Amino acid sequence: xxxxxxxxxxxxxxxxxxxxxxxxxxxxxxxxxxxxxxxxxxxxxxxxxxxxxxxxxxxxxxxxxxxxxxxxxxxxxxxxxxxxxxxxxxxxxxxxxxxxxxxxxxxxxxxxxxxxxxxxxxxxxxxxxxxxxxxxxxxxxxxxxxxxxxxxxxxxxxxxxxxxxxxxxxxxxxxxxxxxxxxxxxxxxxxxxxxxxxxxxxxxxxxxxxxxxxxxxxxxxxxxxxxxxxxxxxxxxxxxxxxxxxxxxxxxxxxxxxxxxxxxxxxxxxxxxxxxxxxxxxxxxxxxxxxxxxxxxxxxxxxxxxxxxxxxxxxxxxxxxxxxxxxxxxxxxxxxxxxxxxxxxxxxxxxxxxxxxxxxxxxxxxxxxxxxxxxxxxxxxxxxxxxxxxxxxxxxxxxxxxxxxxxxxxxxxxxxxxxxxxxxxxxxxxxxxxxxxxxxxxxxxxxxxxxxxxxxxxxxxxxxxxxxxxxxxxxxxxxxxxxxxxxxxxxxxxxxxxxxxxxxxxxxxxxxxxxxxxxxxxxxxxxxxxxxxxxxxxxxxxxxxxxxxxxxxxxxxxxxxxxxxxxxxxxxxxxxxxxxxxxxxxxxxxxxxxxxxxxxxxxxxxxxxxxxxxxxxxxxxxxxxxxxxxxxxxxxxxxxxxxxxxxxxxxxxxxxxxxxxxxxxxxxxxxxxxxxxxxxxxxxxxxxxxxxxxxxxxxxxxxxxxxxxxxxxxxxxxxxxxxxxxxxxxxxxxxxxxxxxxxxxxxxxxxxxxxxxxxxxxxxxxxxxxxxxxxxxxxxxxxxxxx
Ligand code: MTE
Ligand code: HPA
Ligand code: MOS
Numbered sequence: 001x002x003x004x005x006x007x008x009x010x011x012x013x014x015x016x017x018x019x020x021x022x023x024x025x026x027x028x029x030x031x032x033x034x035x036x037x038x039x040x041x042x043x044x045x046x047x048x049x050x051x052x053x054x055x056x057x058x059x060x061x062x063x064x065x066x067x068x069x070x071x072x073x074x075x076x077x078x079x080x081x082x083x084x085x086x087x088x089x090x091x092x093x094x095x096x097x098x099x100x101x102x103x104x105x106x107x108x109x110x111x112x113x114x115x116x117x118x119x120x121x122x123x124x125x126x127x128x129x130x131x132x133x134x135x136x137x138x139x140x141x142x143x144x145x146x147x148x149x150x151x152x153x154x155x156x157x158x159x160x161x162x163x164x165x166x167x168x169x170x171x172x173x174x175x176x177x178x179x180x181x182x183x184x185x186x187x188x189x190x191x192x193x194x195x196x197x198x199x200x201x202x203x204x205x206x207x208x209x210x211x212x213x214x215x216x217x218x219x220x221x222x223x224x225x226x227x228x229x230x231x232x233x234x235x236x237x238x239x240x241x242x243x244x245x246x247x248x249x250x251x252x253x254x255x256x257x258x259x260x261x262x263x264x265x266x267x268x269x270x271x272x273x274x275x276x277x278x279x280x281x282x283x284x285x286x287x288x289x290x291x292x293x294x295x296x297x298x299x300x301x302x303x304x305x306x307x308x309x310x311x312x313x314x315x316x317x318x319x320x321x322x323x324x325x326x327x328x329x330x331x332x333x334x335x336x337x338x339x340x341x342x343x344x345x346x347x348x349x350x351x352x353x354x355x356x357x358x359x360x361x362x363x364x365x366x367x368x369x370x371x372x373x374x375x376x377x378x379x380x381x382x383x384x385x386x387x388x389x390x391x392x393x394x395x396x397x398x399x400x401x402x403x404x405x406x407x408x409x410x411x412x413x414x415x416x417x418x419x420x421x422x423x424x425x426x427x428x429x430x431x432x433x434x435x436x437x438x439x440x441x442x443x444x445x446x447x448x449x450x451x452x453x454x455x456x457x458x459x460x461x462x463x464x465x466x467x468x469x470x471x472x473x474x475x476x477x478x479x480x481x482x483x484x485x486x487x488x489x490x491x492x493x494x495x496x497x498x499x500x501x502x503x504x505x506x507x508x509x510x511x512x513x514x515x516x517x518x519x520x521x522x523x524x525x526x527x528x529x530x531x532x533x534x535x536x537x538x539x540x541x542x543x544x545x546x547x548x549x550x551x552x553x554x555x556x557x558x559x560x561x562x563x564x565x566x567x568x569x570x571x572x573x574x575x576x577x578x579x580x581x582x583x584x585x586x587x588x589x590x591x592x593x594x595x596x597x598x599x600x601x602x603x604x605x606x607x608x609x610x611x612x613x614x615x616x617x618x619x620x621x622x623x624x625x626x627x628x629x630x631x632x633x634x635x636x637x638x639x640x641x642x643x644x645x646x647x648x649x650x651x652x653x654x655x656x657x658x659x660x661x662x663x664x665x666x667x668x669x670x671x672x673x674x675x676x677x678x679x680x681x682x683x684x685x686x687x688x689x690x691x692x693x694x695x696x697x698x699x700x701x702x703x704x705x706x707x708x709x710x711x712x713x714x715x716x717x718x719x720x721x722x723x724x725x726x727x728x729x730x731x732x733x734x735x736x737x738x739x740x741x742x743x744x745x746x747x748x749x750x751x752x753x754x755x756x757x758x759x760x761x762x763x764x765x766x767x768x769x770x771x772x773x774x775x776x777x778x779x780x781x782x783x784x785x786x787x
Pocket of ligand 1: 247250363493494496531532533534535536537732733
């Protein structure tokens with residue numbers, strides 16, 4: 001008998017089982033698909049057995065950053081072996097648009113190309129290989145237009161994808177002017193490729209009576225449904241989108257899976273046969289948007305202790321050629337410029353620069369990391385300026401508990417635990433002693449330099465578009481006592497399905513093994529939000545709990561009737577139900593309830609309370625609560641080569657009352673290393689024509705297991721969510737990405753030693769070895785030589 005179909009019964013008879021519930025949440029359980037992941041039997045979109053007659057698509061892409069298309073010759077493409085059809089914008093029956101908010105995102109370029117890599121035509125062939133080979137044979141004649149290739153150039157030209165955003169609190173200008181210390185400067189922060197292990201993919205199959213079934217690796221099945229329907233001029237109920245799991249999304253499949261879903265569906269509609277589109281890694285990287293790189297221009301005024309009097313920052317992001325999610329990303333950047341700090345007088349101006357590059361999109365943190373990095377950079381400078389330990393300066397600026405606790409966007413920070421969290425981390429990491437030790441080491445080491453830093457995180461949880469904060473779920477209890485759950489969230493490796501299954505098991509008092517979660521499917525739960533903003537478990541866990549609770553109440557009422565007791569006295573736990581003298585295994589209960597014609601399935605729904613947001617004023621309560629964390633990192637830098645190593649990292653992260661500590665620690669570790677890659681080795685580089693040259697792992701370096709510190713201490717902070725979240729847990733998907741700020745600032749601390757800690761190193765992010773060497777050289781040129 002295979003493992004999945006073993007009976008659910010405990011070895012012990014039901015008399016021996018406890019009548020009180022053993023909790024099914026708050027315990028470490030393996031990922032629901034871990035055994036499939038390691039065995040290679042987990043089904044990703046490309047593993048779905050292909051339907052007879054399946055054709056394969058590839059994209060023909062623009063070779064110019066900005067040009068009018070004068071002519072396209074596709075004869076050679078059509079004549080290539082295996083080619084069945086070539087489609088262009090003209091073949092799209094209704095809307096040539098897959099933009100998630102603003103409709104400025106053509107599925108296929110029509111007359112105008114706006115970046116190198118923009119899809120222009122779709123080749124459909126009998127094999128994946130034949131389609132790819134043929135796609136290279138397209139001859140496009142261009143008339144070049146001047147491209148805009150950097151956020152600075154866009155800002156200078158006043159070229160934006162959206163109107164600028166402005167937020168002011170207090171009187172920053174006068175407070176900066178009157179401050180003891182004033183400084184101004186410029187911070188450069190690179191973007192980041194999502195580098196999901198499974199690339200973008202969509203597989204579309206036409207169904208009877210003008211229907212379309214699309215399997216797609218996407219964080220947002222409902223939006224894929226809408227995009228395909230919009231393109232074909234159909235209604236939503238004609239399109240079914242399904243996703244069992246992704247091999248990672250990281251934000252890159254929130255909106256940008258749409259172009260792939262639309263191209264596969266277009267070809268399937270046109271040719272009336274199943275069509276799969278799976279770009280290879282290089283094409284994926286050339287086509288899709290990434291984390292926004294930012295340029296910050298700031299002015300700051302502070303006192304002799306390093307307390308901020310006023311700060312003004314201009315944030316310019318590289319939106320790329322279209323708006324995509326750049327608006328909400330900028331909003332989140334603005335709402336995270338405070339990070340964990342009270343900014344009494346502050347001015348923030350956000351500009352989404354329109355450039356002739358890929359349209360940048362969501363990436364873990366969604367602008368939050370960029371906004372918070374800027375204030376951390378500023379405070380890092382302030383500390384050196386006033387000659388204090390940067391942790392002391394950071395502490396001096398933290399939000400208070402009862403005062404100094406209102407964010408620039410008007411939300412009161414009610415659940416602040418950053419003081420206690422930092423106390424605990426400072427002690428457990430032995431920060432003070434180790435800081436002294438790095439100084440002592442550096443005094444005797446002319447080439448190798450150590451650095452150390454602690455940085456805090458405060459991250460707002462909820463979509464910053466209030467109505468996205470809703471979710472639905474379906475729970476079926478079959479009459480053998482097995483349970484099937486379906487919800488609107490998508491599984492991308494983060495463990496959402498595991499957590500939702502645990503919530504359902506807990507609610508029904510049954511073991512997790514009884515509960516199975518199925519593929520996300522727009523025909524089961526309608527109008528879902530993207531699985532994003534870290535809210536997957538908060539939203540879908542609550543919706544599934546609502547569904548399970550309704551079934552439990554019906555079962556309790558049934559059992560109470562049988563036993564002649566009050567429904568409130570019925571207990572569920574350990575696969576057992578106890579009602580007065582009645583003791584029944586859950587399977588028997590389900591069978592008996594079915595025979596008694598009790599409804600054994602239910603829907604569930606949840607909306608996050610307390611949220612309101614005025615986007616025009618950038619004021620309100622965009623977040624239900626905050627997640628907190630802090631990390632201490634120590635590095636060793638070779639100042640002759642710019643090479644470095646992370647020697648030790650200590651992380652303390654607030655996941656509330658964790659639903660599944662093993663999965664949460666995995667999220668914290670993964671987020672930390674991914675964020676470290678962003679700030680150090682991952683560099684996106686476009687050449688002077690605007691061509692992305694780092695479009696493969698050969699030139700784009702993500703961290704590997706070798707880059708993880710040998711000494712890596714990750715712990716969860718003991719803390720219940722102050723709000724009524726699912727079992728008082730906290731969202732954990734994105735916030736840990738900000739923890740490795742400590743790695744960057746530890747590198748900067750090591751570089752600062754070259755100037756005896758008196759000069760602020762001009763270190764840019766990512767701090768590649770080259771960037772580290774540049775900063776060291778600049779220090780040697782400006783600072784007194786100490787070694
Ligand atoms: N973890 C894994 N393994 N793979 C992913 O793609 N995406 C991250 C995070 N953790 C991701 C991940 C991002 S960007 C978000 S928003 C959340 O997971 C989404 O899932 P959740 O809301 O269920 O936490
Ligand atoms: N995160 C991710 N996606 C979003 C958000 C967000 O905060 N707001 C709108 N879409
Ligand atoms: Mo995550 S960037 O909200 O998908």
